Amino acid sequence: MTIDEIQQEIVEEFSGFEDWMDKYAYLIEIGNELAPIDPKYKIESNLIRGCQSRVWLHQEFTDGKIKFEAESDALIVKGLVALLLRIYSDRTPMEILASEPKFIDEIGLRQHLSPTRSNGLLAMVKQMKLYALAYEKISAKK
Amino acid sequence: MTIDEIQQEIVEEFSGFEDWMDKYAYLIEIGNELAPIDPKYKIESNLIRGCQSRVWLHQEFTDGKIKFEAESDALIVKGLVALLLRIYSDRTPMEILASEPKFIDEIGLRQHLSPTRSNGLLAMVKQMKLYALAYEKISAKK
Amino acid sequence: MIPDISQIRKDFPILDQLVNGKPLIYFDNAATSHRPVQVIERMNEFSLRTNGNIHRATHTLANKTTEAFEASRETVRKYLNAAEVGEVIFTHGTTESINLVAFSFGEAFIGAGDEVIVTEMEHHANIVPWQMMCERKGAILKVLPFSNNGELQIELLDSLITEKTKILAVAHVSNTLGTVNPIAEIIAKAHLRKVPVLVDGAQSAPHFKIDVQALDCDFYAFSGHKMYGPTGIGVLYGKRKWLDQMPPFLGGGEMIDRVTFAKTTYNQLPYKFEAGTPDYVGAIGLAAAIQYVQGYDHQILADYEHQLLIAATAKLKQIEGLKIYGEAQQKAGVICFNIDGIHPFDLGTLLDQLGIAVRTGRLCADPVMDHYNVENMVRVSFSFYNTMDEIETLYKALIRLKAMFGTMNMNSK
Amino acid sequence: MIPDISQIRKDFPILDQLVNGKPLIYFDNAATSHRPVQVIERMNEFSLRTNGNIHRATHTLANKTTEAFEASRETVRKYLNAAEVGEVIFTHGTTESINLVAFSFGEAFIGAGDEVIVTEMEHHANIVPWQMMCERKGAILKVLPFSNNGELQIELLDSLITEKTKILAVAHVSNTLGTVNPIAEIIAKAHLRKVPVLVDGAQSAPHFKIDVQALDCDFYAFSGHKMYGPTGIGVLYGKRKWLDQMPPFLGGGEMIDRVTFAKTTYNQLPYKFEAGTPDYVGAIGLAAAIQYVQGYDHQILADYEHQLLIAATAKLKQIEGLKIYGEAQQKAGVICFNIDGIHPFDLGTLLDQLGIAVRTGRLCADPVMDHYNVENMVRVSFSFYNTMDEIETLYKALIRLKAMFGTMNMNSK
């Protein structure tokens, strides 16, 4: 599936929830189910420090695709991290650079990506794009 | 005449003016007519520095009475200075300490004695009282 | 006696709104309180009728403004029971007040090897200015620790103070632990050793009537926006004997007597420390806030806030896995806690969905986080416009959210 | 083109009042301007609906407040055409902005024997902070003089700048002489010698649209209350390359990354320089003021103000014995003068009786007083809400008062 298709899929998953409570419960659930990042990657240099919650982001570039692993200490953030990984991990740099995580807006959780909400999520998206940009350049050189 | 009588006299003099313009014109006139202070007294230690205008105050104590001389660079202030001298100069320390320059209020110029109006006038009154207090103490000791 | 809260709430129309579809419950008063309409109206009236820049003016608007500004100073002086208005300096908040003292007291009195004491429970605003000054001066910052229950270990004070100790800075009320520190006792101890004391009153001024002379503190700092006044205004009280010896902090208009390029002389107190156009509208708003609070019996408001604290504490303690940080004998207006297995960010986010505003995070008190070895906390803080019903609603919300996470944690085990 | 002034005046109800029984004529705009109802309403609405302390919060009111505060920063950034919001720091006014730079730039870059250049026409706020810093650092303050007509002697700049010169601070518009300094030229000259330039924009921001990138200034400071915004808020623009290298000014909340007693690390720009709870209501008011002004064509307002200046200058010059201080080619919004034999205090007092608000005194510019060897001056300063009729009334009032003193002076001769 393309990034956009997965985003669409997520939006549909969330459209079932009438109550915000169910929506957050679901987020928490998928946050809870996200496989923990390998402890050896839970290091300072992978840490994106929001004021309220922390996100660790690790990546590897193989076969032209970036594989991301990530985790957060807050479950709601971790749920959102899981969704972001679902769309952005295992993608080519070009794919990552070409798309925005607009699903967050559409499922009514835009506030969590606001630049004034320092939970680390927006910084995580930025960081993923930066990696994509870097690998893009490297690939182009080859 | 007592201080209070002179204050009453001044209030009557001013009651004739209907227009503020005439009142200020009169103030300026008496300011203008005030004999200048002897230049040798126009010294830093006699200077009361308001932000807007300056007042020089000199005093001498003879025969139980304080004689004040004063001047200001602003004419309106000088007019008020003249009125203050008229009531406070050549008085005993007791007389000075016992009375307030309430005429200023009564002739509608109270604002010029406001503590927030730094034209030097309020400081001049305070200074005259301080001299009176000092001489009072000296006289009492004798 | 309980004040008529429903009447009081009418003065705070901001409270009467829905947030995320639920009636707002505002439990973030320690961060900033709301302003009654009386304060806003006074500022409006002033801006729309009187506004003129203050001091050194001959025209009516400016003179009325100067008078209103100085009358506000007198209102603050009376409220604090300062000896004279020269000791009441308008700043832009607690933070600026403390920075002013750290800088100017530091310039006057602190040299290499000297010592400054703060406590482990201070807000960053009462740590960092001292750190910065100590670094500049080569001085040493020493720390009075607190016990796990949230009380300062006063018994260590005597050994902490040395010949080198130049000043001690302590919060009256902690913004995390809620502890009301025994500052009269601390001040007495410090004064025995000739050490002056700065009291950070950011969290006490909103709750208690302060008497700086009775406390005998050397400096007292607070913010308008935490005590029903506007943002951007605060106060530094300082004893004249110190302020007179301290050099100015900021340079500019009004703090000047006479400027030449060769030499500048400074104005008298309080103006020496008020450089630039002061926030006179803010000062007038702060005075209106003080007058608003004084319209009530201060003790009755304080007692009521205490009842809220007691009730909330009792309720929260019923929640299994909830840990309260700070259980000092004397507490005021603030409860910090965590619930096992729930991240404060998650809790804050979900409470917000229920219309309940609490603060979460590190609360500008990293050393307190480190003390308890946690990354974040949840804080609820009260004002006299809060109600017992709101506490009940908070309790129920926490139970509900806990259940939501309870199932989750099961899954992950 | 002349804007519709009667329409504009409706936004400033304060102008529509009697002072001493006469219609108010407000010619003290350089001291402080008035605020349109749009600014006041925006602040009220905010205080009554949204208020919550900013940053690091999970609840709705605080987040809306943070968003409004940061949106205000963006409004300022656009207005100044700064490259990024990190370069836009909210302070409490021009004075604090300049003190911030004097302190933090001083800490970073200035040592014993280094030199700082200011000009002879600066407001005290752009002299004293540098003096204080130079005294602390053992640095030297040098002065670029102006000619009697009120123009800076730019030709001396090249010889004034030495290897030791670390910074130059200059007003964009003088608050006494009204001179619009050729700051682009000054900046270019200074940059050739690698000297950064701080521009005191207190008197230019209210009159011109500013483009800090086009000017290429390193710092630009201004106050809200002089440009139709609230008191207690101001701005410091600074180039990132400098701000990044400068240590923080005040210590406290928000400017912190992480605090331990051993070591404290600081937040990124602009927060590094915004210690304590900012005056977010003030910032929102300032943004509303900028939006208000931008509702008009800026050039049209500026042109109109210029016409007022030209007309007033011509009128005043008709008065015998009236001397204008400052007759630079490029002037804006301000005329200072004296009338032979009449003390400014007397003139100000009597004009006030006629409802006309002017400023008198030393205007926080002692060196300018010393230059012309006078104790005081009278200043009239204009805003776009002033009218040609008001200038006519001022003229007539001066004639009338002069006559009043004329007779007097006769007497005393």
Ligand SMILES: Cc1ncc(COP(=O)(O)O)c(C=O)c1O
């Ligand atoms: C040129 C200039 N600089 C600085 C200032 C100081 O501004 P504020 O008092 O708002 O800090 C003023 C205002 O009087 C000014 O005219």
Ligand SMILES: Cc1ncc(COP(=O)(O)O)c(C=O)c1O
């Ligand atoms: C104890 C304490 N000190 C200082 C401050 C700083 O106050 P402000 O941000 O108003 O300067 C606060 C507010 O957060 C506080 O709670």
